[in-house]
Amino acid sequence: MQASGNKIESLWADAQQVDLARGERLFLRGDAPQALYWLETGRLRLSRCSIDGSETNMQTVHAGQTFAEASLFSQRYHCDCCAEETSRLRFLPREQVLERLETNSGFALALTQQLALQLRQARLQTELSHIRSAKERVLTALRLQSNDAGQAALPSSWKDFAAQIGLSHEAVYRALAQLEKDGSLQRESRQVQLRALPD
Amino acid sequence: MQASGNKIESLWADAQQVDLARGERLFLRGDAPQALYWLETGRLRLSRCSIDGSETNMQTVHAGQTFAEASLFSQRYHCDCCAEETSRLRFLPREQVLERLETNSGFALALTQQLALQLRQARLQTELSHIRSAKERVLTALRLQSNDAGQAALPSSWKDFAAQIGLSHEAVYRALAQLEKDGSLQRESRQVQLRALPD
DNA sequence: CGTCACATTGATGCCTCTCAAAGCTTGTGG
DNA sequence: CCACAAGCTTTGAGAGGCATCAATGTGACG
Numbered sequence: 274m275q276a277s278g279n280k281i282e283s284l285w286a287d288a289q290q291v292d293l294a295r296g297e298r299l300f301l302r303g304d305a306p307q308a309l310y311w312l313e314t315g316r317l318r319l320s321r322c323s324i325d326g327s328e329t330n331m332q333t334v335h336a337g338q339t340f341a342e343a344s345l346f347s348q349r350y351h352c353d354c355c356a357e358e359t360s361r362l363r364f365l366p367r368e369q370v371l372e373r374l375e376t377n378s379g380f381a382l383a384l385t386q387q388l389a390l391q392l393r394q395a396r397l398q399t400e401l402s403h404i405r406s407a408k409e410r411v412l413t414a415l416r417l418q419s420n421d422a423g424q425a426a427l428p429s430s431w432k433d434f435a436a437q438i439g440l441s442h443e444a445v446y447r448a449l450a451q452l453e454k455d456g457s458l459q460r461e462s463r464q465v466q467l468r469a470l471p472d
Numbered sequence: 473m474q475a476s477g478n479k480i481e482s483l484w485a486d487a488q489q490v491d492l493a494r495g496e497r498l499f500l501r502g503d504a505p506q507a508l509y510w511l512e513t514g515r516l517r518l519s520r521c522s523i524d525g526s527e528t529n530m531q532t533v534h535a536g537q538t539f540a541e542a543s544l545f546s547q548r549y550h551c552d553c554c555a556e557e558t559s560r561l562r563f564l565p566r567e568q569v570l571e572r573l574e575t576n577s578g579f580a581l582a583l584t585q586q587l588a589l590q591l592r593q594a595r596l597q598t599e600l601s602h603i604r605s606a607k608e609r610v611l612t613a614l615r616l617q618s619n620d621a622g623q624a625a626l627p628s629s630w631k632d633f634a635a636q637i638g639l640s641h642e643a644v645y646r647a648l649a650q651l652e653k654d655g656s657l658q659r660e661s662r663q664v665q666l667r668a669l670p671d
Numbered sequence: 672c673g674t675c676a677c678a679t680t681g682a683t684g685c686c687t688c689t690c691a692a693a694g695c696t697t698g699t700g701g
Numbered sequence: 702c703c704a705c706a707a708g709c710t711t712t713g714a715g716a717g718g719c720a721t722c723a724a725t726g727t728g729a730c731g
Contacts, residue, residue, distance in 0.1 A: 321599055331595050331598065331599065332595070342584075342587075342588050342591065343588045343589070343591045343592040343595070344588075345584070345585075345588055346585050346588050346589065347588075347592070351592065351595075351596075352595075371581065374577060374580050374581050374584060375577035375580070375581070376577075378573060378574035378575075378580070381573050381574070381577075381580035381584070382570065382573050382574070384584060385541075385544075385573060385580070385583060385584060385587065386544075386545050388541075388584065388587035388588060388591060389541050389542045389543075389544055389545050389546075389587060390542070390545065391591055392541065392542045392587060392590055392591050392594060393542035393546070393550065395591060395594035395595055395597075395598060396531065396542070396550075396551075396594055397550075398594075398598045399594060399597045399598050399601060400520060402598060402601035402602060402638065403601060403638040405686080405687090405719085405720080406686085406687095407686080407687070430708090430709060430710090431709080431710075432708090432709060432710085439601065439602040440687080440688095441687070441688055441689080442709085442710085443687085443688080443689085443710095443711085443712085444686090444687060444688075446710065446711060446712085447687095447711090447712085450711080450712090604687090604688075604718085604719090605718085606718080606719070629676090629677060629678090630677080630678075631676090631677060631678080639719080639720095640719070640720055640721080641677085641678085642679085642680085642719085642720080642721085643718090643719055643720075645678065645679055645680080646679090646680080646719095649679080649680085
């Protein structure tokens with residue numbers, strides 16, 4: 274992980290940059306993909322509207338992540354991209370990406386690694402969504418975000434957290450209250466301390 | 473998509489091969505990843521056991537797909553791999569993958585494309601899991617698998633289909649019965665004909 | 672022809688969604 | 702510094718839907 278981790282940023286040093294204000298949109302579903310993006314600072318949200326009008330978060334992009342890779346080979350973007358915070362990002366036009374894949378092996382390796390990582394996270398997310406119990410889903414989601422000491426810090430609000438794991442925010446609050454009552458975790462604003470697993 | 477699509481198979485022509493009998497396992501969660509795999513024929517299942525003992529399908533691998541890419545940069549496999557049918561697969565040891573990424577730009581491009589595709593599918597899967605209504609979820613899942621004419625062929629049983637979309641098989645059967653009653657679809661064994669979308 | 676797994680339908684209970692209301696936090700402007 | 706607004710947090714009550722258990726039907730395969 275670390276071996277080429279430092280390289281990623283340098284790979285984007287000479288790329289063009291864009292700034293987004295909070296709430297501003299980078300692209301919408303259906304737009305023709307033009308580039309591969311890398312988020313330097315800020316936070317983005319990739320979301321998608323269902324037929325019934327409800328919105329689901331596909332992915333939250335944090336600083337240091339590349340995104341919209343999936344659209345590199347697609348005809349259309351399949352989600353909307355909106356800035357949750359003031360953000361700065363770099364981008365490489367499609368042709369340049371393909372060119373670099375051919376000429377710069379470090380780039381190919383870094384991109385492959387990034388994709389593999391996101392794929393793993395996406396699959397974990399799917400697995401998470403199949404947990405029916407609200408308590409269990411909240412707990413599992415928090416474990417995934419926690420460090421070795423069992424501490425997790427929420428990047429945003431609990432309401433957002435609820436949307437990310439596919440529960441109503443009421444269900445999350447109730448689950449949190451129960452988990453805290455059980456002694457499974459402790460809350461302090463948006464910092465969470467998980468109790469170690471019994472096994 | 474097509475540009476390098478034909479190349480994928482040729483990229484695996486000189487790779488070593490393994491045969492798996494039905495029910496045989498390739499690796500288990502926790503094993504150290506050794507290689508990148510490509511499924512030539514057959515069908516595999518990547519699954520994962522939760523703490524409570526229930527099993528969730530992470531991914532069903534069909535002929536022509538690469539898999540276990542996510543483990544290329546991980547220390548451990550994060551799921552079990554089991555053959556659902558007699559299968560033949562090719563594999564490239566980890567070091568050879570990294571080497572090819574550096575020396576063979578076509579390989580880098582094909583692998584990136586494969587990863588991007590699977591990432592998109594994984595995200596669609598997540599979105600699917602967030603649909604509460606069994607009817608809607610079944611219908612949406614079938615639409616994703618259908619061709620332009622609205623025809624979808626199930627690769628396996630409805631029971632498997634139910635597991636893939638995170639519903640009990642009973643709920644799926646009931647949803648199918650209702651959808652057929654509504655006229656939203658028609659079934660013939662494992663062939664499904666969807667009615668065109670109203671909009 | 673027996674076995675096994677899939678397919679189908681019924682009844683019941685629990686859990687989460689939804690609607691609702693109130694307290695709490697944060698930010699903004701006068 | 703206060704007042705107001707907007708959004709997050711929290712708890713309550715009700716209803717609908719899916720999981721679960723259960724039973725039977727239906728192939729497929731040896």
